[in-house]
Amino acid sequence: MLPSDAQFTTLRPVRKATVSSVSKYWERLLGKATAADRDALADPLTMAGLDQFNANIENFIGTVKLPVGIIGPLRINGLNAHGDYHVPMATTEAALVASYARGAYAATKSGGINTAILYEGVIRTPAFVLDSLLDAGLFVEWVVREIEPLKARAEATTRYGKLISVEPVIDNNIVFLICRFTTGDAAGQNMVTIATNAMCEDIAARCPVTLRAWYIEGNFSGDKKASFLGMVTGRGRKVSASVILRAEVVEKTLGTSVKAMLAYGQVANLGSLLSGQLGAQAHFANGLAAVYIATGQDAACVAESAMGVTRMEARGDDLFCSVTMPNILVGSVGGGTSLPSQSAGLNILGLKGTGNGAALAEVVAATCLCGEISIVAAIAAGHFSRAHENLARHR
Known part of the structure; x- marks a missing residue:
């Protein structure tokens, strides 16, 4: 019944x-x-x-x-983030905060982490189905001619979003338009969706080439997915962070040596290559998820944000460490940033509200670098399993 x-x-x-x-x-x-x-x-x-x-x-x-821990003060010498930050991390994984805190301590003892945003642009990729390859070419030609009114139509939906590029990709009778926006201090997922939809409606209303169908997202953008497009061009803020760890800090704080970390790094990079990773890194997702949840970001974006490259190289007796992350999707306004607990997390950082989106992205990258430093040191020294045994299983 x-x-x-x-x-x-x-x-x-x-x-x-x-x-x-x-x-x-x-x-x-x-x-x-x-x-x-x-x-x-x-x-x-x-x-x-x-x-x-x-x-x-x-x-x-x-x-x-969720339990929230704190790491820091983490010194950041960035283009947008300057100063000593206490970073909130929400997680149920014991040993995670301790590991990131250790990396933050080592980085700060070595003078702090340098950070910079290299590129910015949140993308949406609408798809248009036409009758033939010829029509697809005519469609792209029309879009190129009409780009200024289409840009105006998209930007009329938002105070902060700017359409900075439209890149066509043709697969016979189907055209994808890679629409890339800057989004101010917001992560901007909804912003770019609404703006792109307005542009597409204008295309459908005015384009002289017959459209069989169009879709607001052609599953090309890498939204909440790891993709080669995201790895190469980025889908949020592309951030690079680096620090030169002094040899004595590696030995006294991390309990290992520069030589040992570099030796393990070679093996880890080979593992990344052989397994087909998009990039080469140890565990960006751990730091991303913990900071995203603590500050009101869209946690599902970790799927695309957790791509990038970790590098470690000898600089004399010291160790150069860097991360480059092409898909950091965070905002200091909008989304979940106004919720009580998440607002508190941003206030702890001093990065809530307008004017702080870029600095928050740099803090996220710096935090991920701390995690890379600590886990590589732990595995190189043979401490990784013991730390989890002591802090997770038998705490």
């Missing part, structure tokens, strides 16, 4: 959380879930501020609390 419509009333999308809507959901959930589960998610502090979650979620039933 099929369930009645009445049984599904509360399963319809609820966009505005109220005490009544939360209670109705929990009436349905209690049975498998317990009253203690309800109280853990729908706690008094959460229930007292329901309105602050409405822009970020539907069918609201409560909030999840």
Whole structure:
């Protein structure tokens, strides 16, 4: 027997959380879930501020609390991030914060991490289906001629987004347009989607070449996916960070030697090559996920952000360490940055609000470099398993 419509009333999308809507959901959930589960998610502090979650979620039933640790002070000498930062990291993985804190201490003892944004541009790649290869060529020709009015149409939807390039890619009768935007201090995923959609609607309305269909995203951009396009051109902010670790810091702080770290680095790079990694790095995803969650970023973007290259080279007796990350998607405004806990994370960094998006991206890259330094040192010294045994299993 099929369930009645009445049984599904509360399963319809609820966009505005109220005490009544939360209670109705929990009436349905209690049975498998317990009253203690309800109280853990729908706690008094959460229930007292329901309105602050409405822009970020539907069918609201409560909030999840994750442990948050801190690393630092981490000294950063960047084009946008300057000073000593305490970086919040939200994770359930024991030993992670300790590892990043150790890398931050070693980097700061060596004078700090140099950072710079090399490139910026969040992309959306709409796809257009035409009748033939000839029509695809005529379509691209028209888009090129009309680029200025199309740019104006896209930018009319946003105060901060700027369309900086449109790059066509033709596969016979299908055309992808790589639309690249700067997004101010926001990560900008929704911003570029809305702007690109307005541009596409204008194309569909005015283009003299017949379109069989068009789609706002042709699955070409690498949105929340690792891709060669993202690795080469980037899809957010491309950031490079580096530090020269003094030999005595490597020995006293990291418990190993420059020679040992370089020897392991050679083997790790071979492993990256043989396994077909997009880039060569140890564990960007750990640091990215922890900082993204702590500061209100879209955690799913770790899928594309966790690409890049870690380098370690001898500089005299010292060790040059760098990361270059082409897909850091973060913002100091918008998204989840206004939620209470995530707002607190940005305030701890001193990077909440307008004017801080670029600095936040540099802090993220510097944090990932700290993680690379620490894990390479731990494996090179044979300490990796022991640290996890002591801090994770038998804490």
